Amino acid sequence: MVTSLSLAVGSLWNRRFVAALTVLAIALSVFLVIGVERLRVSAKESFANSASGIDLIVASRGNPVQVLMATVFGVGSTGPGIDWDSYEMVEALPQVAWAVPIAMGDNHRGYPVVGTTPEYFEHFRHSNGRPLAFTSGHSFSEEDGAVIGAEIATRFGYEIGTTVVNAHGAGEVAFDLHDEAPFVVRGILMPTGTAVDRMVFVSLEGFDQLHAEKTKSVDPFAQETSANADPVEDATDSVEADHHDHAHEPDKINAIYVGLADRGAVLSIQRAISEYAAEPLSAVLPAMALIELWSITGAAERAIVLMASAVALAGIVAMVVMLSASLEVRRREFAILRSVGATPLRIFSLIVLEAGLVTVAGLLLGLVLLGALTAILEPVLLSRFGLQVDASASLLREGWLLLAILMAGLAASFVPAIRVYRMTLADGLSFRL
């Protein structure tokens, strides 16, 4: 074994330039395969963590994935919105521990703005049940109070006391600024690695005030709406006729985050909400919606994994090419080794050992490159994409992937090794050379 190892190392060193290129090809394959795997797992974790403390999301009837994407990740919309009466109905359900109203539809420089109550910051959980924490400041108690996610604070350099102006709609380009009603940053959240980092939270009162003003004076369609039986006004009347337990009761909200006292009751609560007669509602289980989301994105995910695997295969093929191309040059070397006693099996094992060394070197280099690049890009990945790349998250799967690449490398080396095994001594060694 020692002889084979020293021969393999010596032979590789003798062909170090080609061997180094092959190691690099395998390293890049490993880098890509494991990198894609880590990003995939991190993205999934980031998504799952973003809704980890919520048992149900209530919104107007619609697709669960659409509801999840709109309310938790601020992507898309929830549809027509739900009446405040519905919120009070949900809040009053016996097994409901807490219910937080969510109003959406505005953006701040492309980031979604969420109108909510201070309870949001008490009940929202992320990353395996961790509560939200403030880097500085606190939750808002004033109508013009705002709390901003970590990414927004970092990207725009916002501090406590900074005035922020939101815009109507979800687009990045703002045509309709709410500059008549700016908000003042009262709190900055610590990074969570979730969509919360990229959100601006404002008081529900402030959010609603803004839109009430718009509806009455600015919105060109408001007149037309009023001309026909105004549903918003009707709803307001209805709410006003009911309870007035809350400090502020907006006409409409987009969703309700619900936490249950008893999670076993989730299906019965879901059914009760679905059967609510006053308006059509959906009660979405975030975990189920995520599963549905993964099934939608699965094809793309598989395509990416497939492409990464194809690159890994290319790396392995490069090694086979290197070993095979060197065979012709090394026929004499193998024959000399046989003339001094190396058996065909020993030569076979020498080729496989060389392939093993190249593959292992490629694996290690790939992991080092990935580790280094992850360390360098970690802040960007976290701030721009909300991805906390954690190597330990998929250690087992990565282990299997690395083992698969190693095995593929060794198996691939069998092709040239068998060719060499079949070479007779006379093939490479003539007494008359």
Place this chain on the structure above:
Amino acid sequence: MAVIDSGAKVLNVTKLEYAWKKGDVPVLRIDALGLAKGERVFLRGPSGSGKSTLLAAIAGVVDIPTGSISVAGTDVGQLRGGARDRFRVNHIGLIFQMFNLIPWQSALENVLMPCRFSRRRRERAGADPKLSALRLLDELGLSDPALVSAPAMSLSVGQQQRVAAARALIGAPELILADEPTSALDEGAKASFLDLLKRECESVGSALLFVSHDRSLERGFDRVLEITEVNKAW
């Protein structure tokens, strides 16, 4: 003179017939050829007379369909694959016309190569095969540590041939087969190399079958054979 034990034959070739392809005219047809222990034989003949083919057959590089070749009491033709490779390294030292050294290995590593694969050669090389290799290289005129540790490809032709000889001699195999080992050397180096080779063979007790077309080299051998006397196919 070498000590020859005529009773113990290191090489015994009987009724050998060999053709490169089945059905072709044989290139070797040898009724009997023997080498005694420690004997040094010069086999002379022109190019294409089957000298190298005979050495290839004795070394087990080619399969012999007819006849037998016995080396150190073992019929080489009966051995297959790895067993033949192991037998070769245990009992035969080969010196090729073009040296056949591993180019990226040092001179010392090349000399030690048979000891890596053969326990018998390792044991016969003494307690420390490395010392034995250094001694052989020294006696063959390669004592400079820089040369000993230099890659074989950086050595001169004469130096490479000395390394090849040391590799064949280490561990004292019973039989040394040398195929025109001096053809790449100049006249002065030829004589010097041949003297060294014969002396070392005598020193380690190996029989030597030296083939060449160069009649000027035949002095000092125990026997000189003409290939036409041996090979009836020629």
